[in-house]
Amino acid sequence: LLAVGLNAGYASNVVAEPSNTSPFTVKRSAFTNKAFEMIAINTDVKIIGLAKNSFGVKEQQGSATPETFTPSLASSGITVDSVDKVTGKVTIA
Template identity: 75%
Template sequence: MSVLVYTESEQNKFKKAAFEVASYAKAVASQLGTTVTAVVINAEDTSELGNYGVDKVLKVSNSALDNFSAKTYASVLTEAAQSENAQVVILSSSADSKYLAPLLAIGLNAGYASNVVAAPLSTSPFKVKRSAFTNKAFEVTEIQSETKIIGVSNNSF
C-alpha cells in the first residue's frame, strides 16, 4: 500500500501545485508508515519529485492525454490506484482536479474531501481539516470509506 499523488504538469513541466501535493502526500505517508507513488502524465523529467518526498513514479506517456479530459484522466488514476493498492489518493485543488476528483471517487468507491488545509489530524479514524464558507471558517471531516481522496487547497501546505 502506498499514498498515490497526481502531479499535474503542462507542456512537460510540473505545475507549482504538483510539488505542494507531493509534499502533502509525504506527510500523509509518514503518518501511515508507507511510501509515496506519483502519477505523472506526459512529463519527461521526474527527478525533481524526489526532493518533495516521492519514492516511486508511474510515468504515463500518451499523446491522447495531451489535452485534459476528466473522464480519461480519472480512468488512468483509477487504474494506478488499484495497481498500487493505494488507500489514499492526493490531488490538488486546481480547476482540472475539481472535475477529476468526483469521477475518481466513483471509480474507486472512495470518500472525497476537498479544500483540505492541513495534514490529517488523525488516521484512525481518518480526519482532515478543511476550509469552509468561502474560506472564512474551518471544519473537521472524517472520511469513513476504505479509500480516501484528498483535494489539497492551494497554498495551504
C-alpha cells in the first residue's frame, strides 16, 4: 500500500546492494529462494523490501556514555468500570 500511495516501484526479497543506479538494479530471490534474478526499478521513488538474513551484523567500535532517563507520563483519563470473569465451564459454541 505504501508503494501505491507514493507511486513507487517496489522490489521484495532483495538480497544484495544495488548493482547499478542507472537503471536502478537489485538482486532478489525468486522461486521460493531457489533462484535469483536481477530487476530494474524505473520509477523516481523506489521501495526495497529486504530478505531475511541478507545482510550480516557489522560491529562498530565506539564509546557511549550512560544517561539517566526518568520519563513522566501524563494521566490517561481511562478508568476501568468493571471486570467480568467467566467461571466454570466455557463452551466454544
